[in-house]
Amino acid sequence: MIDTSRAVSRVFELRHVLARASTGTLLATALAATCGMASAQSSAGPDGYPQTGRVVIVVPFAPGGATDIIARLVADGLGKRWGTPVVVDNRAGAGGGIGTEYVARAKADGFTLLLGTQTALAVNPTLLKKIAYNVDKDFAPVTQLASTPLVLLASNKSGANNVQELVAKIKSTPDALSYGTSGNGTSQHLTALMMLNRIGGKAVHIPYKGSSQSLLDLAGNRIDMQFDNMTTALAFANNGQAKALAVTSATRSRLRPDLPTLAESGVPGFEAVTWLGLLAPGGTPAPLVAWLNKEVVAVLDTPEVATKLAEQGFTPKPMAPDVFRKFIQDETVKFADVIKSNNITID
Incomplete structure (x- = not known):
């Protein structure tokens, strides 16, 4: 929702600028500023989110890889829509386990999000003998981001x-x-x-x-x-x-x-892709999760993001929160079958 008092104040400031404008360039600049303000303000979420805090996307790997690059694409796109920076926080270690556990324990207010990976969410729960988080209970899936x-x-x-x-x-x-x-x-x-x-x-x-x-x-x-x-x-x-x-x-x-x-x-029914998704801590209010889904899907829908994803070999794969949750569950079952039938274990 647009803050009326701020908008009126801004209009009066721009009126003086436009009155002095003697070139088309100055006029265009003023109009662009007005549009930018409206765009940022129109992306306000529930209870003033995200303007009431700092949004952080945790990447459970070191900077530079495809996971990190995609997280920064999403963070940049959301920051532009919201008119406030979205920060990427790299917390590497334990095959993605450290960063994933960190978000599982974070406050469920939408300000700490996870760039979740296939391995951490659908493979490790079966592959590892001990794991410090429960995917179903500790996370609120927002949307799958991309797959390759x-x-x-x-x-x-x-x-x-x-x-x-x-x-x-x-x-x-x-x-x-x-x-x-x-x-x-x-x-x-x-x-x-x-x-x-x-x-x-x-x-x-x-x-x-x-x-x-x-x-x-x-x-x-x-x-x-x-x-x-x-x-x-x-x-x-x-x-x-x-x-x-x-x-x-x-x-x-x-x-x-x-x-x-x-x-x-010649291998009927075969499908196995590498995927990434965005998740919030479990217990995050459903209206906020739904709003985040809408915002992230809008970012993924831009040609610029699709092009940059393609450079990494990925294709955008947005989906509704409940669909993404079911997808993670299905992937977990699929990989569990492979891991158990082939007696694969990692301490």
């Missing part, structure tokens, strides 16, 4: 030019082929196991401390295949260092529409 498929890469020595040929090799010679990941329990590892379980095949897992070394070994023909994020995987494929066979999303990616999905390439 992984890309299935095959080494040049594998001889596989498509998914069907790779699946045939895996099934005909169990444990003859190897796959690299950035470690046990990572999205790369779980996605590979999901595929192997679906096709009834076996391959040797080679875990690394990061995907950069495993990709070099893939390019050097020391391992046979790997799932990796879209931007990195396509860079290797475009350079001829590996072959991009398919994406893991249910539909083809707009970023690379020529690549088929695993589902249409």
Whole structure:
């Protein structure tokens, strides 16, 4: 709601400015100021939020990665809509656990939000023996922000030019082929196991401390295949260092529409994407959560944000709070099945 007294005062100030305006530039500047004021004021939420405090988005990882970049995109967009800065607070450690727990314990007033990850919200509750938060009770989902498929890469020595040929090799010679990941329990590892379980095949897992070394070994023909994020995987494929066979999303990616999905390439019903979302602490009032959803969706709907997300290999995926909650629950069940059936544990 626009503050009437402030608006009237501002109009009188601008009247004097316009009276002295002798050029179109000055007139345009004054009108822009008026529009900017109205825009910021029109985005006021319940009980004066967010003008009554400082909004912080906690990123549970160090600055510089895709999670951090996307958080800053959202923070910048919201800050522009609200006319007040939105701060990004990086609290890295424990695979995202430290920052996630911090928000779980924060006051439920909407001023501390979480840039939640698939791993922290849908994988770790099953993968880890001890976890310091309960996703269902400790968080109020606002909206999913974006998602990106992984890309299935095959080494040049594998001889596989498509998914069907790779699946045939895996099934005909169990444990003859190897796959690299950035470690046990990572999205790369779980996605590979999901595929192997679906096709009834076996391959040797080679875990690394990061995907950069495993990709070099893939390019050097020391391992046979790997799932990796879209931007990195396509860079290797475009350079001829590996072959991009398919994406893991249910539909083809707009970023690379020529690549088929695993589902249409002989692994029916397969879907596994990496996703990020925004959450508030559990107990945050429903009207505030609904208003935050509306505001964040408006930010995601801008061409500028969509373009910058695409640069990171992501696509906007806004959804209603209740839909996002159900999505997290479904993802948790999906990954729990993979983790338990393959006896994956991390202390």
